[in-house]
Amino acid sequence: MDLELRHLRAFTALADHGSYTRAAAASHLTQPALSRTIQQLEAVVGVRLVDRSSRHVALTPAGREFLGPARRVLGDLDRAVRDLRVHRTLRLGFSWLLPDPWAQRTLARFERATGATVDLVRVDDPATALASATVDIAVFRGPAAPGGLTVHPLFDEERIAAVAASSFLADRESIDWSEFHRWPLVVNTVTGTTTPDSWPPDAAPKTVIPCANYDEWLETVAADRGVGVVPALAARRVTHSGLRFVPLTGAPVLPVRLAHLTAGGRRPLLREFLDAATAAGNDDGVR
Structure with a gap:
C-alpha cells in the first residue's frame, strides 16, 4: 500500500485532538475507520507512530518526529490548491452598469473555454482597484485610462x-x-x-x-x-x-475599453478573457 493523503490527514487529526473519538468526528470518519487508517499508515512507514499502551492517545518518538513533515506536506498542498483556485478566478471591475449583452456573452464564452470563473466587482475607481490588486481587469468608459495600464478598445456606446x-x-x-x-x-x-x-x-x-x-x-x-x-x-x-x-x-460617442496593469499582461487568463471580450463585442454588432 502506498502512502496516501488520507493517512496523513488522519494522523495529524489524531495528534491535534488527542482522542480517536474527537479526531474521527473532525475527520468525518467513524472511530474504527480512523483506527484502521492509522494502522495502515504505520504499516506503510514500517514503524509504530501511536503509543497504544497509554490510557490516552500519545505519539511515539517516531510519531512526534514524523508529525512535522506530515504537517508541512499537507500545508504545502493546501496552499498550492488555494493558489491554483485563485489563479482560476478573474476579477472584473466596473464602476457602472456593464454593457449588455456584451458582458453576458463575454463571461459565458470565457468560462466555457477556460473552466475558470469571473467575479464581478463594483468599484468607484477602476484604476485604483487595479493598482491595489482588488481586480485583475476593469471596464473603463470615457477618457483614456491613466498610465501604467494596458488598454484594449472594445466599442463605442451612444x-x-x-x-x-x-x-x-x-x-x-x-x-x-x-x-x-x-x-x-x-x-x-x-x-x-x-x-x-x-x-x-x-x-x-x-x-x-x-x-x-x-x-x-x-x-x-x-x-x-x-x-x-x-x-x-x-x-x-x-x-x-x-x-x-x-x-x-x-x-x-462614449468609448468603452478594458484595461489591466501592464505588468500583469502575461497572465494566461487575461489573454483568454480579452479574446472572449473581443469576440463578444463583434457578435452581431450588439453591445
Whole structure:
C-alpha cells in the first residue's frame, strides 16, 4: 500500500485532538475507520507512530518526529490548491452598469473555454482597484485610462439624456448636444462619464450639480435639479417613475475599453478573457 493523503490527514487529526473519538468526528470518519487508517499508515512507514499502551492517545518518538513533515506536506498542498483556485478566478471591475449583452456573452464564452470563473466587482475607481490588486481587469468608459495600464478598445456606446418626468424637456423627441449650456448639469463626480469637459468650452453647461454616486445622480435628476447624460443602455436598464430618457443628437460617442496593469499582461487568463471580450463585442454588432 502506498502512502496516501488520507493517512496523513488522519494522523495529524489524531495528534491535534488527542482522542480517536474527537479526531474521527473532525475527520468525518467513524472511530474504527480512523483506527484502521492509522494502522495502515504505520504499516506503510514500517514503524509504530501511536503509543497504544497509554490510557490516552500519545505519539511515539517516531510519531512526534514524523508529525512535522506530515504537517508541512499537507500545508504545502493546501496552499498550492488555494493558489491554483485563485489563479482560476478573474476579477472584473466596473464602476457602472456593464454593457449588455456584451458582458453576458463575454463571461459565458470565457468560462466555457477556460473552466475558470469571473467575479464581478463594483468599484468607484477602476484604476485604483487595479493598482491595489482588488481586480485583475476593469471596464473603463470615457477618457483614456491613466498610465501604467494596458488598454484594449472594445466599442463605442451612444449617450442619452436623462430629465425629470416633470421637466418641460420630458416630452421632447430629442435634445441636441449643443443645447446643454442652457441648463444645470447633474454630474456624478465619482463614477460619472459626462462632465462639462465633454463639451467645447464655449458650449459647456455653466452650472454643475455634483453628486457622489449613481443613486444620488438619479434622485437629483428626478427632483429636476438639472439634466443628466449617461450611456444609452440606462434607458432599458433603469426604471424610475420620476425620470425620463430622451434621445440625443450630435452627442459624441462614449468609448468603452478594458484595461489591466501592464505588468500583469502575461497572465494566461487575461489573454483568454480579452479574446472572449473581443469576440463578444463583434457578435452581431450588439453591445
